[in-house]
Amino acid sequence: MSERHKILIVDDNESNRELLIDMLEDDFDVYQCADGKDAIAVLSNQGNSFSLVLLDIFMPEVDGFQVLKVMNKLRIIENLPVIMISSESSPESMEHAYRLGATDYIPRPFNMMIVRRRVINTIMLYSKQKRLIETVEEQVEEKEKNSEMLINILSHIVEFRNGESGLHVLHVRRITEILLDALTQKTDKYELTKSVKAMIANASALHDIGKISIPDSILNKPGRLTDEEYKIMKTHSAAGGELVNQLPIYKDEPLVRSVYEICRWHHERFDGRGYPDGLKGDEIPISAQVVAVADVYDALTSERCYKKAFTHEKAVEMILNNECGVFNPLLMECLTDSAEIIKSELGKDMIEELSLSESRLIAQEILQSKNISNSDLLSQSLTYERTKNEFFTKYSDDLMFEYIKKTDVLIFSDKASDRLGIDKTIMSPQNNKALLDAMGLETHNKLNDAIYNTTAETPDGECILESAGVSWKIVFRTLWSGGELTGTLGIVRPVIQGEK
Numbered sequence: 001m002s003e004r005h006k007i008l009i010v011d012d013n014e015s016n017r018e019l020l021i022d023m024l025e026d027d028f029d030v031y032q033c034a035d036g037k038d039a040i041a042v043l044s045n046q047g048n049s050f051s052l053v054l055l056d057i058f059m060p061e062v063d064g065f066q067v068l069k070v071m072n073k074l075r076i077i078e079n080l081p082v083i084m085i086s087s088e089s090s091p092e093s094m095e096h097a098y099r100l101g102a103t104d105y106i107p108r109p110f111n112m113m114i115v116r117r118r119v120i121n122t123i124m125l126y127s128k129q130k131r132l133i134e135t136v137e138e139q140v141e142e143k144e145k146n147s148e149m150l151i152n153i154l155s156h157i158v159e160f161r162n163g164e165s166g167l168h169v170l171h172v173r174r175i176t177e178i179l180l181d182a183l184t185q186k187t188d189k190y191e192l193t194k195s196v197k198a199m200i201a202n203a204s205a206l207h208d209i210g211k212i213s214i215p216d217s218i219l220n221k222p223g224r225l226t227d228e229e230y231k232i233m234k235t236h237s238a239a240g241g242e243l244v245n246q247l248p249i250y251k252d253e254p255l256v257r258s259v260y261e262i263c264r265w266h267h268e269r270f271d272g273r274g275y276p277d278g279l280k281g282d283e284i285p286i287s288a289q290v291v292a293v294a295d296v297y298d299a300l301t302s303e304r305c306y307k308k309a310f311t312h313e314k315a316v317e318m319i320l321n322n323e324c325g326v327f328n329p330l331l332m333e334c335l336t337d338s339a340e341i342i343k344s345e346l347g348k349d350m351i352e353e354l355s356l357s358e359s360r361l362i363a364q365e366i367l368q369s370k371n372i373s374n375s376d377l378l379s380q381s382l383t384y385e386r387t388k389n390e391f392f393t394k395y396s397d398d399l400m401f402e403y404i405k406k407t408d409v410l411i412f413s414d415k416a417s418d419r420l421g422i423d424k425t426i427m428s429p430q431n432n433k434a435l436l437d438a439m440g441l442e443t444h445n446k447l448n449d450a451i452y453n454t455t456a457e458t459p460d461g462e463c464i465l466e467s468a469g470v471s472w473k474i475v476f477r478t479l480w481s482g483g484e485l486t487g488t489l490g491i492v493r494p495v496i497q498g499e500k
Contacts, residue, residue, distance in 0.1 A: 005028050006029045006051055007050065012035050020054060046075070047076040052119060053080060059451060065100060082101065084105045085110075088111075106118060110205065138482075172204050173201050173340055180200060181197070182334035186333060196379050202258040206240075207266045213243075223305060234275055261285040264276065268284045268288060269327065282328075289328050292325075293331050387489075399413065403488040405487050405488075412424050412426075450462075474492050
């Protein structure tokens with residue numbers, strides 16, 4: 001084994017400990033405790049540093065079962081395998097140990113080959129499991145990251161029509177994140193894993209996408225709406241849900257289902273007096289419940305053409321007093337607990353200026369199109385996002401860039417920007433002097449020719465470029481729509497010696 005794993009032996013019998021150390025010290029760094037009390041102290045402070053625990057059952061004061069119970073309470077047992085070592089081999093004792101989370105059982109007297117093989121196999125199994133979990137988490141994180149551009153584009157379509165700055169989308173998303181974090185600390189009633197919370201926060205940005213269906217005369221009316229106009233405005237929640245539900249593909253994806261729930265039900269209220277379906281209590285998905293609170297808070301604290309902004313304190317008071325409808329009591333506790341955090345977070349400059357302007361430009365371009373339906377818009381955007389995700393996941397360790405032709409925007413990943421010494425976002429790169437100086441005109445033209453030599457049928461390409469005395473390999477995929485080149489996804493990596 002190439003890596004020295006750490007093993008903790010817990011046994012009150014010194015000769016047993018010495019025997020196990022002799023068996024394992026050639027392959028592992030072995031530590032020992034003479035009783036369960038010391039073992040709990042070591043595991044409480046250093047549990048994450050060990051790869052395996054060999055644990056005796058019968059010890060004075062604190063036995064092996066008590067150690068297992070503490071490991072469960074501290075949640076150490078989830079990532080640290082425990083093999084029981086004992087002369088006690090009754091079915092009852094073994095079953096009790098397994099129920100408490102023990103991975104395996106080795107009876108005394110010890111057989112050296114069996115001990116070493118079981119220890120090695122258990123550590124290898126847990127190491128593989130840990131790597132798998134880390135890989136899945138990285139992929140989920142990358143997928144969520146790649147969804148952000150789509151979310152910003154679609155949400156800004158609504159923002160443009162609604163005459164708003166884009167802050168509402170960002171505020172609702174951040175408040176949603178804060179409330180979800182507070183909710184998971186308060187209760188385990190809802191299944192809110194890290195990835196589910198991130199998905200809900202992403203989906204929250206599209207809560208008002210149904211406003212696409214509302215006439216401008218109502219959507220941007222400077223004064224109070226008439227009863228009839230208000231009835232029309234209220235249809236946006238059902239319209240948004242229907243728009244998402246009619247997607248020809250992806251509609252069963254978890255993110256899209258979350259968008260549906262939030263779009264349709266973020267105006268429902270806990271007492272059943274909301275709309276469009278009059279859902280009550282936890283009939284309303286928790287995603288929609290949280291976004292509803294976030295949406296109301298930001299609406300109260302934001303200035304609109306028809307109202308002045310309330311202060312943070314007044315907005316919280318109004319929500320807690322049910323002046324904006326009745327909300328989940330648990331969420332009201334979360335709002336109270338998180339009120340100062342929300343005030344602090346929304347007081348910061350939350351807009352990433354370049355990213356926001358980039359999303360606005362794309363949204364504006366899309367809005368100018370007269371020949372695309374709402375359903376086609378969502379479908380095309382999701383297809384683009386999936387292509388982008390698949391490409392960048394394949395080359396996740398490299399320096400990434402994306403060029404969006406419609407808006408003439410070149411975007412580098414953080415890693416690429418730092419490594420290449422180039423701004424993260426470059427508007428009109430063809431005319432950007434800093435970029436052209438860094439690349440050289442000949443290099444720039446060579447890459448441009450390689451990209452335009454691709455087709456919709458053969459979109460992939462690569463080329464070797466020289467810049468500042470360094471050879472770079474660029475692998476790229478072009479994106480096409482209606483026979484026209486619409487953008488480029490690419491990665492950049494230094495050429496390895498001897499690579500062609």
